[in-house]
Amino acid sequence: xxxxxxxxxxxxxxxxxxxxxxxxxxxxxxxxxxxxxxxxxxxxxxxxxxxxxxxxxxxxxxxxxxxxxxxxxxxxxxxxxxxxxxxxxxxxxxxxxxxxxxxxxxxxxxxxxxxxxxxxxxxxxxxxxxxxxxxxxxxxxxxxxxxxxxxxxxxxxxxxxxxxxxxxxxx
Amino acid sequence: xxxxxxxxxxxxxxxxxxxxxxxxxxxxxxxxxxxxxxxxxxxxxxxxxxxxxxxxxxxxxxxxxxxxxxxxxxxxxxxxxxxxxxxxxxxxxxxxxxxxxxxxxxxxxxxxxxxxxxxxxxxxxxxxxxxxxxxxxxxxxxxxxxxxxxxxxxxxxxxxxxxxxxxxxxx
Numbered sequence: 001x002x003x004x005x006x007x008x009x010x011x012x013x014x015x016x017x018x019x020x021x022x023x024x025x026x027x028x029x030x031x032x033x034x035x036x037x038x039x040x041x042x043x044x045x046x047x048x049x050x051x052x053x054x055x056x057x058x059x060x061x062x063x064x065x066x067x068x069x070x071x072x073x074x075x076x077x078x079x080x081x082x083x084x085x086x087x088x089x090x091x092x093x094x095x096x097x098x099x100x101x102x103x104x105x106x107x108x109x110x111x112x113x114x115x116x117x118x119x120x121x122x123x124x125x126x127x128x129x130x131x132x133x134x135x136x137x138x139x140x141x142x143x144x145x146x147x148x149x150x151x152x153x154x155x156x157x158x159x160x161x162x163x164x165x166x167x168x169x170x171x
Numbered sequence: 172x173x174x175x176x177x178x179x180x181x182x183x184x185x186x187x188x189x190x191x192x193x194x195x196x197x198x199x200x201x202x203x204x205x206x207x208x209x210x211x212x213x214x215x216x217x218x219x220x221x222x223x224x225x226x227x228x229x230x231x232x233x234x235x236x237x238x239x240x241x242x243x244x245x246x247x248x249x250x251x252x253x254x255x256x257x258x259x260x261x262x263x264x265x266x267x268x269x270x271x272x273x274x275x276x277x278x279x280x281x282x283x284x285x286x287x288x289x290x291x292x293x294x295x296x297x298x299x300x301x302x303x304x305x306x307x308x309x310x311x312x313x314x315x316x317x318x319x320x321x322x323x324x325x326x327x328x329x330x331x332x333x334x335x336x337x338x339x340x341x342x
Contacts, residue, residue, distance in 0.1 A: 003177040003280035007203050007273060030337050032178050035328050036272065037287070043331050048338045055340070079342075090264045094310070097268020101207065102178060105276060109174035116208070130341040139265070157206050160214050166201050167219045169226070170301040171250075 006108040008153035013113025014068035016144025020051070021073045025110050029143065030076065032106035038095040045099055048077040048129045058128045059140060066117035072142035076103065077119075077129055079137050096138055103141060113146040177279040179324035184284025185239035187315025191222070192244045196281050200314065201247065203277035209266040216270055219248040219300045229299045230311060237288035243313035247274065248290075248300055250308050267309055274312060284317040 001009070030047055038044060050056055051074045059077070060070035069075045078096050083089035104114040117140040119125050125137035159165075172180070201218055209215060221227055222245045230248070231241035240246045249267050254260035275285040288311040290296050296308035330336075 001174050003172050003174045003276060004199070006174040007206060007277055010206075010208070012208060027333075028175070031333065034330050034333055034336050035178060035181075035325075037181070037183060037275075039287075039289075041329060043336070045336065046338060046342065047336055048340075048342055050340065052340065090260070093261045093264035094268040094271075097265040097270075098272040099268075100265075101269040101272030102276075104208075105174060105273075106178055116210075118210075128341075132342070154206075158212060159205050162198075162202065162205055165205050165214070165216065165218055167217060169219075169221065169223060170299075171217065171219055171303070 001109045005153050006105050009151040010104055010108040010114070011151065011154060012115050013144070013146045014115040014142070015147045016072055016113065017147045019073065019145045021112065021143060025112065026074055028110065029103050029106045032102040033099040036099040036102040038098065039091040044080045044092050044095055046079040046131070046135070048079060048131070050075045050077065055128050058124065061121070062124045063118050063120040066140060068115050069117055069140050069142045073144035075140050075142045077125065077137050078139040078141065079129070079131050079135050082134055082136050092138070100139065100141055107143055108151055111145065111151055112143050113151060115142045116140070117142065172280045176324050177276050180322040181275055181279040181285070182322065182325060183286050184315070184317045185286040185313070186318045187243055187284065188318045190244065190316045192283065192314060196283065197245055199281065200274050200277045203273040204270040207270040207273040209269065210262040215251045215263050215266055217250040217302070217306070219250060219302070221246045221248065226299055229295065232292070233295045234289050234291040237311055239286050240288055240311050240313045244315035246311050246313045248296065248308050249310045249312065250300070250302050250306050253305055253307050263309070271310065271312055278314055279322055282316065282322055283314050284322060286313045287311070288313065
């Protein structure tokens with residue numbers, strides 16, 4: 001798919017068909033995340049890929065907004081080292097945002113929908129995912145084929161008007 | 172350009188030709204940012220686009236790592252409301268990361284290079300950009316045509332190995 005179409009097609013997908021994701025497609029999504037830029041190229045991430053239904057259901061209980069994880073074809077958990085100060089905390093969040101966008105756009109390119117979730121209960125996440133104590137599971141990205149309509153460029157996305165967001169030269 | 176090529180072609184570009192960016196290309200980059208997802212669709216951003224050389228030079232003085240802003244064809248300043256608590260601070264950073272990735276990939280699709288900078292001196296940024304007191308300039312994204320070689324898919328990006336980053340099922 002053309003990049004501009006993928007950018008305009010990505011939407012928040014939280015309901016998925018039963019169709020599993022091909023291993024090669026999952027690997028491409030993860031490779032997009034791996035290639036994402038980060039501050040001084042520190043790459044502060046580990047990605048844990050979950051496709052087991054019981055694990056997905058358990059993960060969905062980490063946050064009230066994570067119900068769609070339970071029914072996803074696969075979910076990628078974004079895990080980072082617990083930040084030592086505010087500056088690194090900001091960078092971790094910003095860089096995880098970049099990696100998330102790379103993965104979601106790589107998915108959209110393949111017709112695969114995606115939906116974020118924050119993570120509340122770290123104890124559940126750690127039990128399900130098995131990451132070391134000095135790490136924290138920051139986000140879950142759920143993937144799957146949309147069960148309503150295929151991804152296609154959105155004509156009128158639900159966003160603030162361009163001229164409210166963009167300032168030329170000065171605010 | 173195909174999405175997968177854009178994802179693999181984006182690299183950190185900090186040296187640019189004198190060629191200006193077409194207004195339509197800049198608008199597409201900004202539109203990609205506007206369409207980016209954000210927590211509960213709060214869209215916590217304003218984008219100020221700077222192409223005036225003196226403004227770019229002044230902006231480059233906000234941070235020791237922002238020298239490339241001075242020689243960019245255009246720089247987009249990402250501005251957000253000063254966060255009221257840690258949770259919103261995390262979300263702001265994460266969502267600015269997503270918007271940055273959307274803009275950089277839209278640029279790569281057009282053969283336009285990009286390079287991030289953090290912002291240290293808010294007083295300079297505010298003087299140059301004119302944003303209200305309750306806002307903060309979080310990042311600068313510099314854009315321009317690469318002056319060394321055109322963007323093309325990177326075969327071996329400088330990243331941790333795939334199997335170090337990715338865990339299947341459990342860490």
